[in-house]
Amino acid sequence: xxxxxxxxxxxxxxxxxxxxxxxxxxxxxxxxxxxxxxxxxxxxxxxxxxxxxxxxxxxxxxxxxxxxxxxxxxxxxxxxxxxxxxxxxxxxxxxxxxxxxxxxxxxxxxxxxxxx
Amino acid sequence: xxxxxxxxxxxxxxxxxxxxxxxxxxxxxxxxxxxxxxxxxxxxxxxxxxxxxxxxxxxxxxxxxxxxxxxxxxxxxxxxxxxxxxxxxxxxxxxxxxxxxxxxxxxxxxx
Numbered sequence: 483x484x485x486x487x488x489x490x491x492x493x494x495x496x497x498x499x500x501x502x503x504x505x506x507x508x509x510x511x512x513x514x515x516x517x518x519x520x521x522x523x524x525x526x527x528x529x530x531x532x533x534x535x536x537x538x539x540x541x542x543x544x545x546x547x548x549x550x551x552x553x554x555x556x557x558x559x560x561x562x563x564x565x566x567x568x569x570x571x572x573x574x575x576x577x578x579x580x581x582x583x584x585x586x587x588x589x590x591x592x593x594x595x596x597x598x
Numbered sequence: 599x600x601x602x603x604x605x606x607x608x609x610x611x612x613x614x615x616x617x618x619x620x621x622x623x624x625x626x627x628x629x630x631x632x633x634x635x636x637x638x639x640x641x642x643x644x645x646x647x648x649x650x651x652x653x654x655x656x657x658x659x660x661x662x663x664x665x666x667x668x669x670x671x672x673x674x675x676x677x678x679x680x681x682x683x684x685x686x687x688x689x690x691x692x693x694x695x696x697x698x699x700x701x702x703x704x705x706x707x708x709x
Contacts, residue, residue, distance in 0.1 A: 486640070513695065524701040525641075525686065537695065573640050580695055586631070587688075587697065589640025 488574050488590035496598050500562040503593045505574030506555055513577040513585065516549055516559050519592070520570045528572075531557065532580050543568075564597045571595070601625055602689055602700035610706040611677055619672045619703045621687035628692040630663055630670045635684040635702070644672075677707045 487506040495501055507514050516528040529539045534551045542549070546565070551557040561568055571592045579585035605620045621630070629648040633641035645654050647663035647670065654661045658681075660673040674681055684704050688697040 525699040527696060530695055532695070575640070581690075581693060586643045586646070587633075587641070589642070591639055 486574055486576050486588050486590035488572075488593050490593055491591065492594045492596075494596045494598065495564055497565055498563045499597075500560065501564045501568075501595060501597075503559040503572050503574075503595070505557045505559070505590060507557070507574070507576030508578075508588055509555065511576035511578050511588070512554075513580050514551060514557055515575045515577070515587065516557070517573040517575060517589075518570045519573060525573070528559070561595075564595075566597045569595055569597050601698040602687055604685075604687060604700035604703050606703060607701070608704045608706075610708065613678055613707055613709050614676055617674050617677055617705065619685050619705070620669070621671065621700055622669045623689060624668065625689070625691070626667050627689035628667070629690045630667075631688045631690070631697065632661055632670070632672055633686045633688065635686060636682075641684075641686055674705075677705075679707045679709050681705060682707050 489504045512533050514531040518526045528541045529549045530537050531551045547561055549559045571594050573589050573592045575587040575589045577585040577587050602621055602623045611617055629646055631646045632644045634644055635641040645661045650665045650667045652663045658675045662671050684702045686702045687700045690697050
């Protein structure tokens with residue numbers, strides 16, 4: 483299996499622009515997570531999908547952030563409008579199980595976002 | 599506020615030395631996972647511990663889960679440059695989908 487695939491790997495944009503990050507989870511995994519990683523705050527969970535349904539979006543910073551999972555093999559995280567403080571590495575991760583106790587998270591390589 | 603506190607934050611040692619990384623919490627976890635993240639990549643699972651007092655070994659890496667399931671440690675024997683990376687602990691409560699990650703320990707092993 484190819485693992486979790488994220489695109490783009492790097493994105494540099496100007497403040498106010500729309501940013502769309504994409505993720506293809508491992509086939510057969512029913513749980514998908516979006517994380518943000520910064521030096522200051524470490525890994526933060528943004529949103530969790532189970533069977534394509536958003537279960538917990540309490541980590542989404544504000545209305546500028548939105549995420550969708552139209553089918554089992556694709557998810558997007560959108561930031562509109564982007565701000566410099568959104569600069570971070572965004573990870574998508576998938577898991578075979580819905581319970582973290584038993585589930586290993588498989589992470590993509592991340593999308594490094596820089597907002598100027 | 600991090601539910602899981604990792605220490606030290608940074609660790610730089612010479613090849614061949616031993617090191618220990620700690621992961622502590624005031625909460626009880628049903629399981630605890632350790633991940634390693636190399637620069638430019640996502641975290642990769644090293645081990646999961648689920649029983650209080652459990653010890654697991656992965657080659658030169660030894661993982662221990664505290665008796666009360668509130669803390670864990672990772673010990674590396676005879677560290678090698680390939681052990682360099684960010685080590686993250688992550689805890690899961692029973693029936694929860696979420697993992698709570700620590701801030702991580704950056705380990706650098708000098709040749």
